[in-house]
Amino acid sequence: MFELRSNPDATVRADLLSGLTVALALVPEAVAFAFVAGVEPMVGLYAAFLVGLITAIFGGRPGMISGATGALAVVMVALVADHGIQYLFATVVLMGLLQILAGALRLGKFIRLVPHPVMLGFVNGLAIVIFLAQLGQFKVQDATGNWVWMQGQALYLMLGLIALTMAIIHFLPKITTAFPSSLAAILVVTGLVHGLDLDTASVVDFVRAMTGDTTATLEGTLPTFAIPAVPLNWETLTIIFPYALVLAAIGLIESLLTLTLVDELTQTRGKGNRECVGQGAANVVTGFFGGMGGCAMIGQSMININSGGRSRLSGASAALFLLGFILFGAHLIEMIPIAALVGVMFMVVLGTFEWSSLRIMGKIPKADAMVIVLVSAVTVITDLAVAVFVGVVISALRFAWEHATHMTAKTHINEQGWKSYQPQGPLFFASVTSFLDLFDAKNDPEEVIVDFRDSRVADHSALEAIDTLAERYLREGKRLHLRHLSAECRQLLDKAGDLVEVNLLEDPDYKVATDRLAG
Structure with a gap:
């Protein structure tokens, strides 16, 4: 039914090292998105593990990474605030069923209707979103508990470590490709910080700041099965269905567009309908095991591809490494400097943004240029689903007008x-x-x-x-x-x-x- 070694060009070593790199980068992202959704960090980490593992094995795109995402978290926060976390779990299950239905109806093919300018806008918008998400790491709490921007020595140290991380990622591949440059950068910066006893925030500091608990840790147990504790009646359905529909749409759009991007990077072709079913199955399982659900993650997918991950083993190993960190190695992850992970994500931003789109602005039709800018802006201001919808509608109206005249x-x-x-x-x-x-x-x-x-x-x-x-x-x-x-x-x-x-x-x-x- 599936093969972990689905890509003959990939190697076990490259996939495992890439998976380790992705797992390290997943931790703060999952915690941050859990905080956005208004749930405990472990709810985000469980989603990153379960969604990542199931989609890696059964999804339609080897090498693509899935997990808890900000695009879904911003929709979930209102549901959690109004009805509680159990309704979120029920919604995630229903979201997964809707995604499986979309795959069964072969709706994945409609991603072909997304014009290239919309794709460029999507990629640029997500790059900007990833960049803006990292800026929160430059804030600290003052004596009164308010969040303020870093200043002085703390800021300079943070910037220096980020620059070092980015330099290693950029220059190491010019020397050797035997070891993923992102993983090397994380290890070097972590060793430098602890070897010189530098005073900079680590992952555990980030978790404790997010939760407000000075004893918080990433150490956890295996997720356990539980049916969401909500009444099984029509009223519950009327509450969760609108959220599930929106989440299913956002998750599939982001996943299928990321699949298309990975296809272009690897010169291979994924299976959109299989990805719909895989994402849906992952979310159904996640809802029953206490996770917040998820979809494809463009940032982590880029890290995986750039680190040499190509097959299903890379995504599966990333999920299993993450589980291993939760169960046995939390203290190792907690000591990683946030600056190293921010540097990795900044390199993802630079690699994700389509810089060529800036050069061609004056050479393409004005309507296409407007679509690129508009989709990028709407992605940043609202969410991906709205941005893609707006871009497709404008492109379709433009097509209709031109052919009408x-x-x-x-x-x-x-x-x-x-x-x-x-x-x-x-x-x-x-x-x-x-x-x-x-x-x-x-x-x-x-x-x-x-x-x-x-x-x-x-x-x-x-x-x-x-x-x-x-x-x-x-x-x-x-x-x-x-x-x-x-x-x-x-x-x-x-x-x-x-x-x-x-x-x-x-x-x-x-x-x-x-x-x-x-x-």
């Missing part, structure tokens, strides 16, 4: 004196006006042919436009002959009656009027 027709008079119109371009709701303006029913000869060889009749508005055209010629006492119509025009044939002629000798493949020939 570009409807033309070739005309000529044949040897019988009949005038032939050959429309060029799709006939649909936006182009019907331009289509009707092409014809001159009053001055045309008695017999007129409309040849749809180079035109596609796309919707009901197009059929109505053809019927309107036929009525115009009927009022003038003239005959209209329609040729090369598709099967979608059968209802037009029935409505227009004897007025419409379909040249079946020229259109043998359409098989439009078999019953007419028989009668």
Whole structure:
């Protein structure tokens, strides 16, 4: 059913080291997103482990990393605040079922409808979101408990360690690729901080600051199965279904777009529908084991790919390493300086942002440039689902407008004196006006042919436009002959009656009027 070693170009060593690197970076992200959602850190860590493991094994994209994400957390916070964490677990289960249904209905293919400018905007927007999320690490609590920006020596030390981390990640691959540069940077900076006893925040300091508990730790136990403690009635469904629907949509959009990005980076192709089912199954299980649910993570996926992870083993090992840290090695993770992880994420930002999109702004249509900027901005201001929806709608409206205004027709008079119109371009709701303006029913000869060889009749508005055209010629006492119509025009044939002629000798493949020939 699955293979952990699904990519022949990957190596076990590269996948395991990459998985370790990803696991280290997952810890503060999962804790931070749990804090955003208003739940305990372990709820985020359990989600990172369960979602990461199940999607790595059963999902549609080897090498892609999934876990608790900020895009979902910002939606969950209102549910948790109003109804409590048990309703969140029930919502995560329902979210997973909706995602499985989407995969079963093969809705993953609709990610192909996302235009390239929207993809660029999505990538740039997420890069900005990842960058902004790291800025919170530059704040500390003052004596009154308020969060203030770092100043003086603490700030300079933080910036220096981040710069060192980024330098190692950048330059080490130029010397050797035998060891993941991100993992090397984390180990070197951690050793430097503790070897020189430098006073800078570590992961455990971050956890305690987030929770307000000076004794908080990342040490935990295995997640346990429990049915969400909510009433199984219609009222519960009315509460959780809207949240589940939104979360399922956001999770699938982010996962499928990240899948597309990883496809481009690795020059391979994932399976969108399988990813929908894998994400859904992961969330169903996570809801029953006390996790906050999740989806694909572009930042961690980039770390994995850049560190050499290519197969399912890399994602599975990242999840298992994370579980190992929770059960046995919490003290090792807690000592990692936050500066090292921020440096890793800054390099992810630099690698994720499509810098080429800035260079091509003046060379592409203004509408495409506007879509890139708009999707990036909306991703930062609201969330990914809204941004992609806005980008697709604007791109679709632009497409409709351009094709509506570009409807033309070739005309000529044949040897019988009949005038032939050959429309060029799709006939649909936006182009019907331009289509009707092409014809001159009053001055045309008695017999007129409309040849749809180079035109596609796309919707009901197009059929109505053809019927309107036929009525115009009927009022003038003239005959209209329609040729090369598709099967979608059968209802037009029935409505227009004897007025419409379909040249079946020229259109043998359409098989439009078999019953007419028989009668």
